[in-house]
Amino acid sequence: xxxxxxxxxxxxxxxxxxxxxxxxxxxxxxxxxxxxxxxxxxxxxxxxxxxxxxxxxxxxxxxxxxxxxxxxxxxxxxxxxxxxxxxxxxxxxxxxxxxxxxxxxxxxxxxxxxxxxxxxxxxxxxxxxxxxxxxxxxxxxxxxxxxxxxxxxxxxxxxxxxxxxxxxxx
Amino acid sequence: xxxxxxxxxxxxxxxxxxxxxxxxxxxxxxxxxxxxxxxxxxxxxxxxxxxxxxxxxxxxxxxxxxxxxxxxxxxxxxxxxxxxxxxxxxxxxxxxxxxxxxxxxxxxxxxxxxxxxxxxxxxxxxxxxxxxxxxxxxxxxxx
Numbered sequence: 394x395x396x397x398x399x400x401x402x403x404x405x406x407x408x409x410x411x412x413x414x415x416x417x418x419x420x421x422x423x424x425x426x427x428x429x430x431x432x433x434x435x436x437x438x439x440x441x442x443x444x445x446x447x448x449x450x451x452x453x454x455x456x457x458x459x460x461x462x463x464x465x466x467x468x469x470x471x472x473x474x475x476x477x478x479x480x481x482x483x484x485x486x487x488x489x490x491x492x493x494x495x496x497x498x499x500x501x502x503x504x505x506x507x508x509x510x511x512x513x514x515x516x517x518x519x520x521x522x523x524x525x526x527x528x529x530x531x532x533x534x535x536x537x538x539x540x541x542x543x544x545x546x547x548x549x550x551x552x553x554x555x556x557x558x559x560x561x562x563x
Numbered sequence: 564x565x566x567x568x569x570x571x572x573x574x575x576x577x578x579x580x581x582x583x584x585x586x587x588x589x590x591x592x593x594x595x596x597x598x599x600x601x602x603x604x605x606x607x608x609x610x611x612x613x614x615x616x617x618x619x620x621x622x623x624x625x626x627x628x629x630x631x632x633x634x635x636x637x638x639x640x641x642x643x644x645x646x647x648x649x650x651x652x653x654x655x656x657x658x659x660x661x662x663x664x665x666x667x668x669x670x671x672x673x674x675x676x677x678x679x680x681x682x683x684x685x686x687x688x689x690x691x692x693x694x695x696x697x698x699x700x701x702x703x704x705x706x
Contacts, residue, residue: 410600411600411603412601412602412689415689415692415693415696416606419689425687447660449660465657467680468653468656468659468662470660471684472684490689492682492690493682493694494679494680495678495679495697496672496677496678496679499672502680502682
């Protein structure tokens with residue numbers, strides 16, 4: 394019968410339940426999907442993020458010397474698919490949700506990164522260098538042979554592989 | 564009298580919500596910021612009003628579909644100046660996932676000036692409050 398008294402006393406002790414933001418600090422739940430961070434040194438240029446992007450926010454531009462990644466936060470739904478499909482963890486969604494901005498900054502709300510292309514040691518064609526993170530994901534341990542393959546383009550790697558098989562037969 | 568009104572008006576900007584073909588996600592978040600005591604946008608002196616003629620800050624959600632375009636433009640014209648426009652969610656800012664559809668006429672900054680953008684799908688209530696707080700500071704400069 395007097396259960397309301399319990400609630401009354403509890404509310405008197407606890408104080409207001411209103412979040413003090415914007416006058417004070419607020420809480421951020423763990424795992425909140427906010428502003429996207431791109432790490433160019435871990436990107437392997439598979440473009441899976443561009444393919445799965447629901448809002449069409451991610452764009453890749455390839456030139457002679459580099460691969461440029463652009464993500465526009467004003468088109469991003471923060472679904473996290475890019476992070477899910479990025480095996481080398483080049484794309485990570487941070488917990489930063491402070492994204493409101495003035496109209497002047499509308500087209501400045503981007504996350505950019507460039508992956509410089511490197512020449513293949515075999516034929517000299519420019520290719521996306523194999524990231525350290527990819528080596529860690531693909532091979533648990535690396536040795537000198539694997540490290541040599543890493544600086545070759547897919548064609549040269551294939552040629553080297555066929556030569557290796559022939560040697561085995563002989 | 565006029566200076567007195569200006570002083571008083573600066574304390575209490577009234578909000579008006581336009582749904583320009585939104586999926587309702589952002590509208591739910593706007594209702595949350597207004598109605599749930601945890602967020603309580605009325606601490607900033609704001610109050611939702613039912614008539615565009617009383618509005619000071621306009622919150623627009625949705626990518627502006629062909630069907631509502633004329634109605635939105637008519638509503639927007641009814642809001643007296645000075646007003647501050649806030650685009651809530653990625654749809655009014657860039658049309659988001661609905662971009663390039665035959666039924667979408669947005670983004671809304673093609674039709675009228677936008678002051679603040681709050682991206683998110685939908686933005687969390689704190690982000691909306693942050694956007695509204697910025698809109699209030701813009702609105703005070705316009706009075």
